[in-house]
Amino acid sequence: MGSSIVETVAAVGLATRMGERCKAYLLLAKPRILLLVALTGLVAMVLEGSLLGAPWRFSGVLLGILLAGAAANALNQYWDRDIDSVMARTRNKRPIPSGKISPREALGFSLVAALAAIWLLQVAGGSLAALLGLGTLGFYVLIYTLWLKRRTTLNIVVGGAAGAAPPLIGWAAGAGEVGWVPALLFLVIFLWTPVHFWALAICLKEEYAQAGVPMLPVVVGERATCVRIAIYVALLLPMTVWLGFGAGLGAVYFFGATVLGLILVAKVAALWRRKDRQAAWALFGYSNVYLAALFLLMLIPRG
Structure with a gap:
C-alpha cells in the first residue's frame, strides 16, 4: 500500500516536471506570436488555393512556417538573454533568464526546429518556399536580433520584414512564385x-x-x-x-x-x-x- 502511494506521488511529480518543461519550451517559441504567424501564412495559402486539395502538403507547409517562427523566436531569446535578464517584463517570464531552460538547450531546440522547418517547407512546399523560410529565419536572427536591435531605432521598421514573410512563404508553396x-x-x-x-x-x-x-x-x-x-x-x-x-x-x-x-x-x-x-x-x-x-x-x- 505504502509503496503504491510513493509510486503514484513520484509519477505525479514526474508528470508535473515534464509539463513544466514543455511549457518552458512553448514559451521559448512565443506562442502568441506564432498564432499570428500561422494565421497570416494560412490566409495566403487559402487565397492562393493550390494546396486546398492537398491537405498533407497544406499541413506540412503550415507546420513548417510554425517551426520556422518557433526557431526564430527561440534564437532571438538565446541571443537576447542578456537583455531579457535586465528587463523586468522578461526576467521572470522567459525561460532562459528564469533558469527553466539553459542557453545550450535553447540553442539546441532552435537548431532542431529550424532544420525541421526547412525540410518540411522543401518537401511540402518546394524550393522557393524553403529558401524564403531560410532567408526569413536568417534575416530575423542575423539582421534584426544581432545587428539592428542593439544599434538603431530602425530595428523594428527593417526587422519587421521577417515577421511579414509568412504570406510570401505560404503563397510560394502553392504557386511556386510570389x-x-x-x-x-x-x-x-x-x-x-x-x-x-x-x-x-x-x-x-x-x-x-x-x-x-x-x-x-x-x-x-x-x-x-x-x-x-x-x-x-x-x-x-x-x-x-x-x-x-x-x-x-x-x-x-x-x-x-x-x-x-x-x-x-x-x-x-x-x-x-x-x-x-x-x-x-x-x-x-x-x-x-x-x-x-x-x-x-x-x-x-x-x-
Missing part, C-alpha cells in the same frame, strides 16, 4: 509592425533604456514616436483597401476592415491626446486584435 497579392499581404504586416511594437516600446521605455536597447521612444521621445505611429497607420489603412481589391475580397472584408481601421485610428488618437502608458497598452493590445481580425476577414467567402 505575386502581387502576397506582396500586399506582406506590406500590410510590414506597416502594422511599427504601430504594434512602438506602442509596446512606449510602455517599456524605461526598461529598454536600462537594457541599452535604442527603441524609438528611448531615443526620440514619446511625442515623436506618436507622430510616427500615426504616419504608419495612415499608410496601413489604404494598403488594406488596395489588398482587398487586389485579392478580389468581398463586401464583408471591406466593411470589417473599415470598422477595424476606425477603431485603430481612435486608439492612436487617444494615445496622441494622453501620451500615457494606459493609452499605449490599449493600442498595443488592440493592434493584435486588429491584425488577427483583418486576416480572418479574408477567409470569409467572397460573393
Whole structure:
C-alpha cells in the first residue's frame, strides 16, 4: 500500500516536471506570436488555393512556417538573454533568464526546429518556399536580433520584414512564385509592425533604456514616436483597401476592415491626446486584435 502511494506521488511529480518543461519550451517559441504567424501564412495559402486539395502538403507547409517562427523566436531569446535578464517584463517570464531552460538547450531546440522547418517547407512546399523560410529565419536572427536591435531605432521598421514573410512563404508553396497579392499581404504586416511594437516600446521605455536597447521612444521621445505611429497607420489603412481589391475580397472584408481601421485610428488618437502608458497598452493590445481580425476577414467567402 505504502509503496503504491510513493509510486503514484513520484509519477505525479514526474508528470508535473515534464509539463513544466514543455511549457518552458512553448514559451521559448512565443506562442502568441506564432498564432499570428500561422494565421497570416494560412490566409495566403487559402487565397492562393493550390494546396486546398492537398491537405498533407497544406499541413506540412503550415507546420513548417510554425517551426520556422518557433526557431526564430527561440534564437532571438538565446541571443537576447542578456537583455531579457535586465528587463523586468522578461526576467521572470522567459525561460532562459528564469533558469527553466539553459542557453545550450535553447540553442539546441532552435537548431532542431529550424532544420525541421526547412525540410518540411522543401518537401511540402518546394524550393522557393524553403529558401524564403531560410532567408526569413536568417534575416530575423542575423539582421534584426544581432545587428539592428542593439544599434538603431530602425530595428523594428527593417526587422519587421521577417515577421511579414509568412504570406510570401505560404503563397510560394502553392504557386511556386510570389505575386502581387502576397506582396500586399506582406506590406500590410510590414506597416502594422511599427504601430504594434512602438506602442509596446512606449510602455517599456524605461526598461529598454536600462537594457541599452535604442527603441524609438528611448531615443526620440514619446511625442515623436506618436507622430510616427500615426504616419504608419495612415499608410496601413489604404494598403488594406488596395489588398482587398487586389485579392478580389468581398463586401464583408471591406466593411470589417473599415470598422477595424476606425477603431485603430481612435486608439492612436487617444494615445496622441494622453501620451500615457494606459493609452499605449490599449493600442498595443488592440493592434493584435486588429491584425488577427483583418486576416480572418479574408477567409470569409467572397460573393
